[in-house]
Amino acid sequence: RKEVEQDPGPFNVPEGATVAFNCTYSNSASQSFFWYRQDCRKEPKLLMSVYSSGNEDGRFTAQLNRASQYISLLIRDSKLSDSATYLCVVNIGGSYIPTFGRGTSLIVHP
Amino acid sequence: EAQVTQNPRYLITVTGKKLTVTCSQNMNHEYMSWYRQDPGLGLRQIYYSMNVEVTDKGDVPEGYKVSRKEKRNFPLILESPSPNQTSLYFCASRLGNSNQPQHFGDGTRLSIL
Numbered sequence: 001r002k003e004v005e006q007d008p009g010p011f012n013v014p015e016g017a018t019v020a021f022n023c024t025y026s027n028s029a030s031q032s033f034f035w036y037r038q039d040c041r042k043e044p045k046l047l048m049s050v051y052s053s054g055n056e057d058g059r060f061t062a063q064l065n066r067a068s069q070y071i072s073l074l075i076r077d078s079k080l081s082d083s084a085t086y087l088c089v090v091n092i093g094g095s096y097i098p099t100f101g102r103g104t105s106l107i108v109h110p
Numbered sequence: 111e112a113q114v115t116q117n118p119r120y121l122i123t124v125t126g127k128k129l130t131v132t133c134s135q136n137m138n139h140e141y142m143s144w145y146r147q148d149p150g151l152g153l154r155q156i157y158y159s160m161n162v163e164v165t166d167k168g169d170v171p172e173g174y175k176v177s178r179k180e181k182r183n184f185p186l187i188l189e190s191p192s193p194n195q196t197s198l199y200f201c202a203s204r205l206g207n208s209n210q211p212q213h214f215g216d217g218t219r220l221s222i223l
Contacts, residue, residue: 032209043200043214044153087153091209095160098143098204098212102152 003027004090006101013108017078021104023088024070031096033064033071036087038103044087047073078108112137116201116215123191124223131186131218133201139213140206142184143168144176146197153200159184160206191222 006023013019025033033050048055050062050071061074071090075082088101114135123129135142143158145168155168159178173195175187184203188195198219202212 034211036211041198041217041219043217045214046211049209049211089211096208097158098155100145100153102150 002101003092003099004088004101006086006088006104008102008104010105010107013078013106015078015080015108015110017108018074018076019078019106020072020074021086021088021106022070022072023090023101023104025088025090025099026069027090027092027099028069029093030069030090031093032091033062034089034091035060035062035071035073036089038085038087040085047086075106078106080108080110082106083108112213114201114203114213114215116199116218118218119216120219122221122223125192126190129188129191129220131188131199131201131220133184133186133215134182135184135201135203135213136182137203137213138181139203140181141204141208141212142178143202143212144174144184144186145200145202146170146195147200148197156186156199188220191220193222196220196222 035047036044037047038044054063059076063072085103087103140161144156145153157176159165201215204212
């Protein structure tokens with residue numbers, strides 16, 4: 001079983017839709033959590049960190065469920081420009097070694 | 111501007127010809143790492159370094175070497191490149207043992223013929 005798992009998608013949604021992704025992790029020593037966005041053939045860019053109490057940044061909301069060992073990303077009012085791959089990253093253990101999910105592809109169409 | 115700089119951005123070379131991909135960061139970060147990204151396989155860590163003169167193998171270290179003689183630089187060395195090392199490579203850095211996220215370079219696209 002992979003340490004960090006994501007549904008690869010693609011999630012194909014119309015503009016204005018609300019879409020949610022989950023990411024599950026298996027290591028209970030996971031310390032910190034992030035969502036990155038990656039456009040085709042470009043570098044991953046930090047979208048947001050995920051805090052225990054949940055956090056929001058504009059149209060994006062991230063949540064952490066430690067009991068069930070997953071994090072989620074909710075995107076409201078999807079824009080065409082949201083089309084990308086969304087990577088879940090978990091820092092594991094005392095050295096905070098980053099472990100990546102394989103990403104979830106989102107396609108927003110007109 | 112805070113950044114991670116990789117060079118070259120693109121390289122086409124031949125099997126067996128040693129090459130080095132440089133990575134430099136200006137954020138005084140202790141932690142640096144190298145990843146390769148292949149279709150369907152996601153980002154896989156090659157090597158990482160927690161600080162100067164401290165390096166460790168990641169998930170796919172075979173065929174690669176690294177060094178960390180200075181805090182800002184973390185070059186990736188392919189002593190004898192082979193076609194299966196054709197990939198998109200990213201360097202990243204972060205504050206040491208921390209909950210902080212990594213910052214990525216723009217990537218290096220290597221083609222080994």
